[in-house]
Amino acid sequence: MTSLAAKPSISLSRIAIYAVLILAVLLYLVPLVVMLLTSFKTPEDISTGNLLSWPTVVSGIGWVKAWGTVNGYFWNSIKITVPAVLISTAIGALNGYVLSMWRFRGSQLFFGLLLFGCFLPFQTVLLPASFTLGKMGLASTTTGLVFVHVVYGLAFTTLFFRNYYVSIPDALVKAARLDGAGFFTIFRRIILPMSTPIIMVCLIWQFTQIWNDFLFGVVFSSGDSQPITVALNNLVNTSTGAKEYNVDMAAAMIAGLPTLLVYVIAGKYFVRGLTAGAVKG
Amino acid sequence: MATLELRNVNKTYGAGLPDTLKDIQLSIKEGEFLILVGPSGCGKSTLMNCIAGLETITGGAIMIGDQDVSGMSPKDRDIAMVFQSYALYPTMSVRENIEFGLKIRKMKQADINEEVARVAKLLQIEHLLNRKPGQLSGGQQQRVAMGRALARRPKIYLFDEPLSNLDAKLRVEMRTEMKLMHQRLKTTTVYVTHDQIEAMTLGDKVAVMKDGIIQQFGTPKDIYNNPANLFVASFIGSPPMNFIPLRLQRKDGRLLALLDSGQARCELPLGMQDAGLEDREVILGLRPEQIVLAGNEPNGLPTIRAEVQVTEPTGPDTLVFVNLNDTKVCCRLAPDVAPQPGETLTLQFDPAKVLLFDAKSGERLGVAAQPQAGDRPANVAQFKGR
Amino acid sequence: MSSVAVFSKASPFDALQRWLPKLVLAPSMFIVLVGFYGYILWTFVLSFTTSTFLPTYKWAGLAQYARLWDNDRWWVASKNLAVFGGMFIGITLVIGVLLAVFLDQRIRREGFIRTIYLYPMALSMIVTGTAWKWLLNPGMGLDKLLRDWGWEGFRLDWLIDPDRVVYCLVIAAVWQASGFIMAMFLAGLRGVDQSIIRAAQIDGASMPRIYWKVVLPSLRPVFFSAVMILAHIAIKSFDLVAAMTAGGPGYSSDLPAMFMYSFTFSRGQMGMGSASAILMLGAILAIIVPYLYSELRAKRHD
Numbered sequence: 030m031t032s033l034a035a036k037p038s039i040s041l042s043r044i045a046i047y048a049v050l051i052l053a054v055l056l057y058l059v060p061l062v063v064m065l066l067t068s069f070k071t072p073e074d075i076s077t078g079n080l081l082s083w084p085t086v087v088s089g090i091g092w093v094k095a096w097g098t099v100n101g102y103f104w105n106s107i108k109i110t111v112p113a114v115l116i117s118t119a120i121g122a123l124n125g126y127v128l129s130m131w132r133f134r135g136s137q138l139f140f141g142l143l144l145f146g147c148f149l150p151f152q153t154v155l156l157p158a159s160f161t162l163g164k165m166g167l168a169s170t171t172t173g174l175v176f177v178h179v180v181y182g183l184a185f186t187t188l189f190f191r192n193y194y195v196s197i198p199d200a201l202v203k204a205a206r207l208d209g210a211g212f213f214t215i216f217r218r219i220i221l222p223m224s225t226p227i228i229m230v231c232l233i234w235q236f237t238q239i240w241n242d243f244l245f246g247v248v249f250s251s252g253d254s255q256p257i258t259v260a261l262n263n264l265v266n267t268s269t270g271a272k273e274y275n276v277d278m279a280a281a282m283i284a285g286l287p288t289l290l291v292y293v294i295a296g297k298y299f300v301r302g303l304t305a306g307a308v309k310g
Numbered sequence: 311m312a313t314l315e316l317r318n319v320n321k322t323y324g325a326g327l328p329d330t331l332k333d334i335q336l337s338i339k340e341g342e343f344l345i346l347v348g349p350s351g352c353g354k355s356t357l358m359n360c361i362a363g364l365e366t367i368t369g370g371a372i373m374i375g376d377q378d379v380s381g382m383s384p385k386d387r388d389i390a391m392v393f394q395s396y397a398l399y400p401t402m403s404v405r406e407n408i409e410f411g412l413k414i415r416k417m418k419q420a421d422i423n424e425e426v427a428r429v430a431k432l433l434q435i436e437h438l439l440n441r442k443p444g445q446l447s448g449g450q451q452q453r454v455a456m457g458r459a460l461a462r463r464p465k466i467y468l469f470d471e472p473l474s475n476l477d478a479k480l481r482v483e484m485r486t487e488m489k490l491m492h493q494r495l496k497t498t499t500v501y502v503t504h505d506q507i508e509a510m511t512l513g514d515k516v517a518v519m520k521d522g523i524i525q526q527f528g529t530p531k532d533i534y535n536n537p538a539n540l541f542v543a544s545f546i547g548s549p550p551m552n553f554i555p556l557r558l559q560r561k562d563g564r565l566l567a568l569l570d571s572g573q574a575r576c577e578l579p580l581g582m583q584d585a586g587l588e589d590r591e592v593i594l595g596l597r598p599e600q601i602v603l604a605g606n607e608p609n610g611l612p613t614i615r616a617e618v619q620v621t622e623p624t625g626p627d628t629l630v631f632v633n634l635n636d637t638k639v640c641c642r643l644a645p646d647v648a649p650q651p652g653e654t655l656t657l658q659f660d661p662a663k664v665l666l667f668d669a670k671s672g673e674r675l676g677v678a679a680q681p682q683a684g685d686r687p688a689n690v691a692q693f694k695g696r
Numbered sequence: 697m698s699s700v701a702v703f704s705k706a707s708p709f710d711a712l713q714r715w716l717p718k719l720v721l722a723p724s725m726f727i728v729l730v731g732f733y734g735y736i737l738w739t740f741v742l743s744f745t746t747s748t749f750l751p752t753y754k755w756a757g758l759a760q761y762a763r764l765w766d767n768d769r770w771w772v773a774s775k776n777l778a779v780f781g782g783m784f785i786g787i788t789l790v791i792g793v794l795l796a797v798f799l800d801q802r803i804r805r806e807g808f809i810r811t812i813y814l815y816p817m818a819l820s821m822i823v824t825g826t827a828w829k830w831l832l833n834p835g836m837g838l839d840k841l842l843r844d845w846g847w848e849g850f851r852l853d854w855l856i857d858p859d860r861v862v863y864c865l866v867i868a869a870v871w872q873a874s875g876f877i878m879a880m881f882l883a884g885l886r887g888v889d890q891s892i893i894r895a896a897q898i899d900g901a902s903m904p905r906i907y908w909k910v911v912l913p914s915l916r917p918v919f920f921s922a923v924m925i926l927a928h929i930a931i932k933s934f935d936l937v938a939a940m941t942a943g944g945p946g947y948s949s950d951l952p953a954m955f956m957y958s959f960t961f962s963r964g965q966m967g968m969g970s971a972s973a974i975l976m977l978g979a980i981l982a983i984i985v986p987y988l989y990s991e992l993r994a995k996r997h998d
Contacts, residue, residue, distance in 0.1 A: 046798045053795060054812050060827040060871065061815075067830065079841040080831065124724050131717035139725055146732045148984055150932055152956045152973035156742060156966060157735035160751070180731045183724055200397035203364050208411030208462075209385035212716040218410075222401035241820030243935040244953075248961060258822045262939055265826050274830060285823040292818035296811055299818065300879060383713065 068092060068279035075274050091275030092283075095264075099280050101253070102260035106240055106287075108171045109256055113178035114235040120179070121186025121231060122224065126216055128187070129194035130202050140191065146184040154181075155248050162249060169251045177249055178239045185238075186231050189302070193227040194220065226301075233295050234302035237288045257284045311340045311498045312375035312465035314361070320369030321360060321522075330356050331522045334370070338515055341496040345513035347503055348545070353522040354502045358468055361500060363387050374465055385414075387466075390459035394471040396451045398443035404454050405439040408461045429457040432491075449480050460495075469501040473508065488512060506546050510534065518542045540672030543595050543665065549629060552601075552639045554594040555669060567594055567664070569634050571616035573654065578612050578661050592675060595665035598629065598642035604658040613658045618649045630655065736977065742970035749964035760971040770972065773950040776862050777979075780951065781930035783866045784873075788926055789919070791870065792877025797907055799878070800885045810882070813875035821872065825939025828868035829855070858948035861941055865949060868936060873929060877922050884918040885911065920987060927983050931976060952976050 063080045068091045070084040078084075128140050158177060159168065167173030197220070205215045246259040255263075261284045265277045292299050315337035321330045331353050338344045346354040359365040361372060363384035371380045379387045390411075399407050405426055412422045430436040433453040443451055452472060459467055473481045473488075489512055492499060503509055509516050510530045518525045518533060518541070526538040537543035543551050558580075559566050567578040578594075604613045616632035623629075623645065630641045630649060641657060649655055666675040746756040764770045795813060799806055816824065831837050834853035842850045854860040888911055896906045934953035937943055943950040943958070950958075952972060960969025 043801070046801055047803070050795070050798055050803065050809060053791075054809060057812050057816065057871070057875070060824075060831060063831060064827050076836070079844045080837060081841055082844075120724060123720050127717045127721045133717060136717075136721065139721065139728070142733070143724075143728055145984075146728060148928060148980055149732060149736075150953075150973070150976045150980055152932075152953055153739045153977045154731065154735035155957075155973070156751075156960060156970060157738040158731070180727050183727060184732075187724065198395055198397065200393040200395050201399065203359075203362075203384075204391065204393060204397035204458075205399070205410070206364065206384045207362060207389060207391050208458075209414040210410070211713050212720075214414070219399050219401070237818055241822075243820065243822050243938065244957075247938070248957070258820050258935070261826065262822050265829070265939065266942055274836075277826065278830065281823045281826045285819045288818045288820070289815065292815055293811075296814070300814065 064278045064282055067274055068095075068282055070275050072271075072273060072275060088275070091273070091279040094273070094276045095279035095283055098264060098276070099257055099260045099283060102255055102257045103283060105171055105250075105254060106256040106258070109174045109178065110236060110239045113175045113182065113239050114232055116175070117179045117182035117186045117235055118228065118231045120183060121188075122190045122221075122228070123216070124183070124187040125190025125192075125194050126220055128191045129197070130199060130215075130220075131212070140187075143184050143187055147188060149181075149184075151181065151244055155244075159249060168249070169254050171250070171254050174245060174249055174254070174256065177245050178242070181245075182235055182238065186235065189227055189231045189234070190224070193224070197223065226298075229295065229298040230302040233291055233298045236291060237299065240288050260284075311496065313340050313373075314338050314344070314466055314498060314500065315373040316357075316361070316370070317373065318370035319357070319360065319367050319372060321356060321365070321367050329522055331360070331367070334524055336515075336517055336524060336527050338498065338500075340498055342514045343492055343499045343501065343512060345501050345503060345509045345516045346519060347506060347509040347516060348519035348525075349504060351521075352519040354504075354519050355470060356522075357519070358391075358470055358500060358502050361466075362389050362391055362468055388464045389466050389468060390462045390464040391468040391470065392452075392455045392459050392472045394474050396443075396455040396472075396475075398451055398454055398458075400443050403440050403442055404435065404446070404457075407443070407454060408458050411458065411462050425461045425463075429461045432460065433457050448476055449484065452476065452484065456491075465498065467497050467499045469499065471503055472501075473503070474505075485511060506548065510546065518545060520545075536674075537595075537665070538674055540593060540595075540667045543667065543674075547597060549598050549640050549642070551665075552596045552598060552637070553667075554596070554635050554637045554639065556592065556594060556635055558590050558592055558666075567592075569614055571614050571632060571634050573617060574615040576612050576614035576659075578659060578664060580661055580664065580666065590675075591669035593667040593669050593672075595667055596639075596659065596663070598640045600660060600663045601639070601641040602658050603643060603647065604656040611658050611660055613656050615654050615656050618651050618653045618655060620651060621649055623648065632657070739970045739973050742966060743974050745967050745970075747966035747970070749966070751966055756967060760967040761975075763968055764971050764975070767968075769947045769950060770952075770955060772947055773952050773955045776949060777930065777951055780862050780865055780869075780933070781927060783863070784869045784930050785923060785926045787866065787870050788874045788877050789922060791874040792922070793881050793912070795874070795878040796881035796885055799882055810879065813878050815875070816872045817876050819872070821933075821935030822939045824868055824872050825936045828864065828871070829940045832864050832867070855941065856945055858945050861945065861949040864940060865933070865936060865951075868940060869929070869933065873926065877926070880918055880922055881915065884915045888914060924983060924987055928980065931979055952979075 066081065066084065067075060069087050069089065070078070071086060071088045071090065074082070074084050074086070074088075128136055158180075162168045162173045162177070165173075165176075167176060201219060202215060205219055210218070240256075241258065242256070243258040243262065246256040247262075250256065250259065261280050264280050316334050319331055319334040322328075323330060334357060336344070346357060348354050356365065360367050363379065363382060363386075367380060371378050373379070374387060374389075398404075399410065402410065408426050408429060409422050412425060417425075426439070427436075430439060433456060435450065435453050435457060438446060438450060438454065443454070446454065452475075455472070473484055476484060485508060492512075501508075501512060509518075510533075513530055515527065516530050516533050517527045520541050526533055526542045528536075533542060533546055537546065540553070544553070554569070556567055556569075559568060561577070565580045567580060569576045569578060614634070616634065618630055619633060619638070620631040621628060622631075626645060628643045628645055628647055628649075630643055630647075632639050632641065632655070667673065668675055741753075742751060743760055744756055744758070746752055746754045746759070799809065803809065832852060832855050834851070834856055837852065839850050839852035842852075854864050892910060892914070893906060896910050901909070932953055933951050934957065937949060937951050937954045941949040943954050953976065956969050956972045956976065959965040959972065
């Protein structure tokens with residue numbers, strides 16, 4: 030509810046508190062500001078100036094070059110993220126629905142196993158997963174990545190929906206069953222319309238996770254099928270030729286803007302996703 | 311409308327677990343109002359869920375009309391239910407809530423509209439049809455929930471503690487309305503409650519449950535006047551029946567209960583002739599309204615002088631607490647009698663109304679005393695009769 | 697089951713309805729069993745084989761684990777994890793709690809400030825790593841900035857200093873995660889029972905003392921959750937290392953996750969890589985299991 034402070038007054042301690050908070054704001058913003066500044070500089074400006082110096086000439090050349098290099102991978106990320114988010118959310122919703130309202134013997138055990146899977150270090154499944162993708166003919170394809178992200182996103186999406194649906198009184202489902210509604214009718218006409226908040230949370234959480242992923246990208250894709258995070262890393266960490274920091278920073282911005290925008294626009298759902306995952310179900 | 315019969319219904323949740331429902335046997339006629347009443351955990355809600363088909367039974371049969379519905383899913387049993395929380399679909403309007411079940415049954419829209427109009431008029435919710443449940447008060451939601459059930463015109467109505475979420479005043483109002491509605495529509499109804507006043511006022515038949523067993527099944531009057539055991543006797547009636555543990559004695563061939571108020575003693579002759587009851591540890595049951603102030607002229611009924619411990623004026627009565635046989639006993643006296651603590655009163659009993667229960671098993675002992683038809687000696691002061 | 701009396705059979709629709717929940721859950725159950733636990737088992741098996749570039753199922757006993765034990769890089773990676781993990785968790789907790797406590801003091805524009813603190817969580821670790829790599833660039837990054845501002849002779853070459861490069865990882869990781877911990881604690885603080893606070897105030901305690909002795913101790917569950925989540929992030933840290941240092945200079949900033957990737961996919965040592973993955977799993981289990989156990993115990997006491 031509200032804080033524990035007595036009355037906000039202009040006292041030394043309050044000034045100190047505001048000072049610390051504002052300092053923290055600056056510290057959090059500095060990297061972003063630096064990235065932006067650097068991306069709009071020319072290489073000369075970069076070598077002569079410093080991190081926070083204003084460009085003598087505001088140049089978009091870094092951006093043009095960056096986009097030229099990574100745009101294919103940007104679209105890859107979209108091709109990977111959008112389907113994976115939608116599919117994993119849909120499956121998570123159905124799973125959450127079953128686990129909270131149609132429990133049967135073994136479903137609780139399954140939920141426990143799933144929950145444990147949220148903590149799983151992916152290193153333990155990388156090898157077998159890549160074998161399997163190879164056998165399925167999906168190695169190094171964006172489809173393969175969609176597949177992997179759906180599989181390993183299931184634990185979280187199911188958790189989100191199940192925890193949300195558990196708070197819906199089951200008298201509602203009973204009433205619907207007495208009215209004659211079946212499994213899918215109840216889902217479609219009663220539960221789903223009530224699910225907007227959690228759907229938002231899930232979509233945004235999954236979008237952020239999948240777009241930002243690097244591990245799966247670098248293991249399961251190569252060349253043309255790589256997502257933008259991998260492309261960014263390749264770009265930044267190549268040691269051939271002179272380093273073009275403006276291009277590097279522009280490329281980083283390109284990689285980071287989508288999730289940043291989503292955060293700015295729909296931040297509260299993002300926060301709910303974080304705390305929903307953190308608070309024990 | 312249809313009859314409802316439960317034959318030896320049993321339910322367990324798993325092998326090795328105690329039975330949730332044990333050998334439930336009861337039947338009601340068309341149009342009758344059955345109340346299932348008992349403390350939390352007695353199994354009444356489980357039984358209702360079984361009747362509805364929301365839970366399965368592990369033994370016995372449930373008959374609606376002459377059809378065994380034991381294996382049927384809820385939607386095929388032609389049953390409607392009103393839940394304690396009303397369970398209205400929150401994203402749909404009141405009208406859509408009422409229509410939901412009808413649409414699933416593929417009724418024609420024109421017929422649906424007619425039904426909705428009929429029900430809305432009956433429950434006076436016509437002005438609420440386009441609102442969502444979140445915009446309604448508790449009482450309004452309750453009516454909509456009833457409307458949803460009525461629109462279905464089912465064979466049987468089930469009510470799961472529908473008044474429990476309402477505040478006290480509204481609860482009393484709605485109780486009367488429900489009774490009126492039942493008189494009008496003559497619907498076969500099963501109603502679950504933990505409130506014994508609702509049980510007494512609403513039901514044609516009452517089943518008192520405890521630990522998954524039906525303790526007694528009968529009319530409210532039967533249950534009140536002739537409880538089958540200690541639990542039923544203690545559960546129904548407010549203030550509750552007085553229970554005085556004592557040991558019976560036989561004197562001059564008559565069975566007596568000896569009462570001792572500390573100031574005086576009194577012998578209560580009991581009509582039962584059963585041999586072997588003397589020296590039995592029993593519990594004497596006496597309802598507060600059955601203890602009265604002795605009148606000025608003796609009328610042959612046993613009396614005793616006792617000291618008043620506590621007085622509680624409630625408005626319509628005065629509850630006076632005395633000590634008999636070291637047990638706190640409540641007497642329900644007229645409101646204008648206002649004794650002070652420490653005063654001595656002369657109380658009078660009617661042995662014909664006294665009930666005996668076995669101290670160990672709680673079962674009712676002996677043949678029931680003469681049925682209380684309500685006629686009492688004229689000179690006994692204020693009597694809260696039933 | 698039911699009595700002998702004739703009763704209408706449950707319709708096929710009903711039978712389907714009874715099976716639908718199970719059918720719907722089945723694919724996910726299959727995926728979880730195979731893709732989670734099955735694969736872990738597979739990796740576990742591989743760690744006992746002699747696999748190198750390709751999986752072979754020749755039994756090697758504990759050889760791969762022994763090789764890990766003898767591998768200097770693995771030791772560096774593990775030591776780094778301990779240092780990185782310890783510093784990351786500790787510093788993030790302190791900053792997160794501090795910011796949460798300050799923000800709880802009815803600050804104007806609290807929502808705006810919170811948004812700023814949390815935005816780093818929306819970024820990929822690659823972006824974060826790239827940004828901080830630039831910021832910590834020896835010669836052109838923060839040190840040049842500070843020199844330009846007047847601090848002559850300031851040097852910040854941790855990124856290329858094998859003994860200090862891990863600190864760079866810590867800085868970037870703390871920057872990314874502290875906002876989240878702040879949000880967790882802020883939510884926790886908001887849920888604290890006000891009456892306890894008022895009782896302490898009546899007893900004459902000052903606000904800092906109240907926070908330290910009354911409020912924060914009551915947030916123990918949040919602390920545990922936070923530590924668990926941060927530990928989890930630390931153990932899985934791969935993106936950050938890849939972007940900032942690629943494990944370098946040499947392998948002085950290597951972490952187990954990087955090691956595993958490197959050995960499994962770049963160096964063709966699947967057996968060793970699998971063993972390292974299993975050890976990582978062990979580390980996570982070592983943290984989660986006691987936590988879950990204590991949680992379950994607590995529940996039983998309630």
